[in-house]
């Protein structure tokens with residue numbers, strides 16, 4: 228029987244198998260950030276264990292950083308201490324750190340692919356559930372807890388039981404205005420938030436083959452929202468072209484050698500998956516969420532379903548929505564375009580192409596937060612900043628920002644925010660805030676209209692995107 | 693890590709499905725650089741109103757319910773990988789969480805912190821939730837060696853699954869770091885002959 232992409236990469240990294248137990252899996256790259264690493268460093272210190280392979284670790288500061296005045300000392304004392312702790316830990320342990328203000332600083336899942344650190348066939352981990360993003364390159368990448376961060380520090384390995392395999396195939400051509408974010412929101416709305424638990428997911432079919440790397444990252448990013456540990460897409464020419472020439476990408480004949488290996492990774496035709504789902508691209512439309520988990524999504528033109536169970540009701544109460552109502556014309560005062568799901572250059576290009584020549588509605592506060600310093604520089608170089616400025620949008624400095632609202636970028640209590648991030652949990656964007664997940668196009672359209680509108684009704688606009 | 697063998701305790705019924713780790717410990721409490729004190733903030737936005745007053749409707753604030761077992765609805769611990777969620781629950785005093793479904797990362801984090809996730813059938817979960825709600829004195833017995841969870845002084849019992857390796861770790865109080873560090877030779881040999 229043939230092997231899946233996942234099998235091939237996993238099997239190549241197994242150091243040993245414990246009888247009736249987990250396997251020791253070797254980790255090629257370990258990404259760390261300020262929030263989930265300090266306790267792991269403490270653990271090692273307490274046990275007097277050195278960091279085993281510091282040159283396979285890359286650190287960035289992203290979760291807890293301000294998005295304004297990054298050149299000044301961080302105001303919040305606890306945040307400042309946490310960032311200082313990261314710097315100190317990296318220095319003591321000889322780990323490369325792209326700290327606040329560095330030209331490579333950014334959200335961990337944006338900066339690593341951008342620098343060519345993420346490569347096909349690797350195993351990558353980070354103390355952050357959206358590490359699944361890197362799967363877009365045909366990488367086994369998944370989020371880990373802090374105890375596991377300490378394990379990787381100590382041994383460059385993890386003890387794991389091999390997950391089962393799941394494949395989601397989407398064939399056909401996406402309609403105008405349907406973005407990668409809509410594809411993944413659609414999949415999760417159909418499969419639910421725990422359909423992937425215990426599985427690693429591969430995305431296959433024309434839709435993903437024709438998608439840019441940025442789009443693939445958006446899709447793989449949200450694999451965790453259906454419960455899967457990670458998502459993967461087989462590497463192809465799009466992948467190799469993206470990697471080629473990046474800072475830490477292999478160079479010259481080394482690159483060609485790698486490509487030859489990467490070409491062997493795709494799932495064999497006769498490989499079997501434990502679970503398979505197939506969708507049709509034509510059925511997908513721009514999506515929004517109405518509830519407090521990412522599975523509670525509908526096409527923007529649809530109404531909220533009528534369900535009776537207690538957690539559904541609790542969720543609608545929190546959002547102050549009624550079962551059966553449409554969200555079209557709901558006034559919205561906050562719009563956030565950012566997060567590791569949608570803060571890459573392509574996302575800002577889409578937003579800019581819609582916004583160009585228009586004005587933000589007066590009632591809206593619109594934050595645009597790039598995923599990295601490099602994306603920020605690109606936004607300026609490509610003239611997108613000028614478009615945003617003219618339209619009244621506020622371009623901030625890179626970081627996780629209002630995705631998890633650890634810094635000052637919080638949505639006030641009771642307010643709705645149309646957000647390109649990945650989680651609409653209660654209070655995720657600030658205590659009492661109400662999140663509506665959407666694509667950068669829907670978010671831009673909301674900011675301009677000051678309310679949710681059916682973007683599918685503005686065909687001319689969609690054709691431009 | 694603390695050892696875990698058996699536990700007999702009353703329980704707290706948190707009858708809510710899809711409890712995500714942002715609810716267990718909201719992001720604004722993740723600025724600490726050590727593991728202590730997270731119990732003070734567990735379920736913060738459900739335990740307290742925005743003005744800081746106690747939400748007396750929330751089950752953790754109901755003095756009738758006590759104990760070191762948390763019984764939660766389906767799909768517990770989804771969302772963020774923050775291990776702070778497991779720290780917060782153990783720091784608050786729980787040793788066991790019962791649910792009909794656990795998110796992967798949370799389950800792993802719990803096991804790495806001596807917090808036992810007991811996955812039961814939906815029927816069993818419903819039954820136990822109801823019993824505990826009706827009579828807060830109801831005691832549950834969890835036996836890790838036998839992999840059973842039972843309602844004390846009754847016939848109501850169920851077995852649960854746990855990875856054999858993780859079970860040994862919990863019973864003996866070992867963790868994965870000990871195991872991995874003891875296998876450094878193997879890891880170095882792997883590095884020397886990597887095929888990719």
Ligand code: SF4
Pocket residue numbers: 289290334335336355357566567568626627630631648649
């Ligand atoms: S942007 Fe949001 S989801 Fe992504 S790493 Fe930051 S906090 Fe996590």
